[in-house]
Amino acid sequence: MPTLCRPCIAVPEHIITAEDTLELARTLHAGHPQLELALRLISNTGVRTRHLVQPVEDTLRHPxxxxxxxxxxxxxxxxxxxxxxxxxxxxxxxxxxIDMIIYVSCTGFMMPSMTAWLINNLGFRPETRQLPISQLGCAAGGAAVNRAHDFCTAYPDRNVLIVACEFCSLLYQPSDLQVGSLLCNGLFGDAMAAVVVKGRGGHGIALRHNGSHLVPDTEDWISYAVRDTGFHFQLDKRVPATMGVLAPAMRSMAAPHDWDLAQLDFYLVHAGGPRILDDLGHHLGLPAHTFRHSRSTLTERGNIASAVIFDALERLFAEGDPAHGAPGIIAGFGPGITAEIALGRWSVPQHRDRSPSHLTVARTAAAAPVGAAPVPGPVH
Incomplete structure (x- = not known):
């Protein structure tokens, strides 16, 4: 059974605090007629720190x-x-x-995809399959898990590497003065994540079922406007209300498998904002601490787009193993409005062999990673 293993999360070394963000908003938009509303919305996100790929002064420039x-x-x-x-x-x-690399990002564009560079430079085999996902936004992390699950179900002896790279700060648009845009300037952060889905064995979440749901007629609620200056993120104020639709959809997806979403042991949910988590908890009848891992991600790193669910998963690992067989859910939400949902049980192998297989040793000797560089900032 495919298993989602422990991820690695890294954030850049440049930090901006909530206080810094609010002061910048007051300084840059002193005459904005809705400044007080924007400041209140930013304060209500609960974000305390975010990490940026550039210093703040460079982030504010648009070259x-x-x-x-x-x-x-x-x-x-x-x-x-x-x-x-x-x-x-x-x-x-x-x-x-690794037999497939799934690369997810909505904050930069490359063709060929980053997957080609990774294969050419980090020791992956030339026949490694590539699946770049660029237009599912924050839901892409969940979609990547589900496509890896599908692949490893079809090919049980194969392994998939998922890589998420989100530099949301590169989308800052100084000319966008809508309240939704100002809110986003105080919500999103930068992060990278990588995680393996193993076709057999592994320590983590043994994936059982997955599904998707699109909320009809919400295509323009979360979107990019592509202009001369790049990607302009657009956020509709109705987005938080979608949990009223997505919570029942999540129940419907789980019901045929006899899973009760109110009785799970862990919940790894995209932290788009505090109201998303509050409303989802309300509709599913769950207490606030249920989403503690997602809330911690939001507080310490902001909304890091497709990397959120992997950061929450790392926090679950760091907290300590749930009981073997404990049920849980992964849910990513993004443009569409789309939900990508996975159900799984915690798996702790009884006899874990920490030494690489003979195949791994042979392959590693022939193809060691080239060009690896330290990642500034925390790596977990």
Missing amino acids: GFEERNLLYEREAKERLPAVIERALEHAELAAPD
Whole structure:
């Protein structure tokens, strides 16, 4: 049964606090007619710190879409190798043991995808399959888990590496003065994640079922406007209300498998904002501490888009193993409005062999990772 292993999370070294954010908003938008509303909304996010790929003063500059996209590519190539290496270690695998790479990001664009660079430079086999996902936004982390689950179900002896790289700060648009845009300037942060789904064995979440749900007629509630200056994030104030639709959809997805969403042991949910978590808890009849891992991610790192569910998963690992067989859910929400949902049970192998297989050793000797660089900032 496919198992989602322990992830590696990394954040850049530049930090902006909630106090810094509010002071910048007061300074940059002193004459804005809805400044007080924007300040109140930013304060209500509960975000205390965020990490940025550039210093704040550089983040506030807009050198043009081309330069920003080049920065995205350069920083991703410098920072991702160490994150990937640690995720492979968690899964007790090496690069040649990976059969598919799923790369998710909505904050930069490359063609060929980053997957091609990873294969060429980090020791993956040339026949490694590639699946870049770029237009599901914050839901992409959940979609990546589900597509990895599908692949490993079809090919039980295969392994999938998921890589998420979100530099949300590169989407800052100084000319966007809508309240929703100002709110986003105080909500989103930068982060990278990598995690392995093993076709057989592994320590983590043994994936059982997955599903998707699209809320009809909400396509323009979360979106990008693509303009000369790049991607302009657009957020509708009706977004939090979607939990009234998505909570029943999540129940409906779980019901045929006899899973009761009010009786699970762990919940790894996309932390788009505090009201998302509050409303989901209300509709599912769950206490506030249920989403403590997602809330911690939001407080310490902000909304880190597709990487949120992996950060929450790392916090679950750090807290300590749930009981073997404990049921849980992963849910990512994003543009569409789309929900990507996975159900699984905690798996702790009774006899864990921490030494790489003979195949791994042989492959590693022939194809050691090239160009790996330390990741500035915390790596877990």
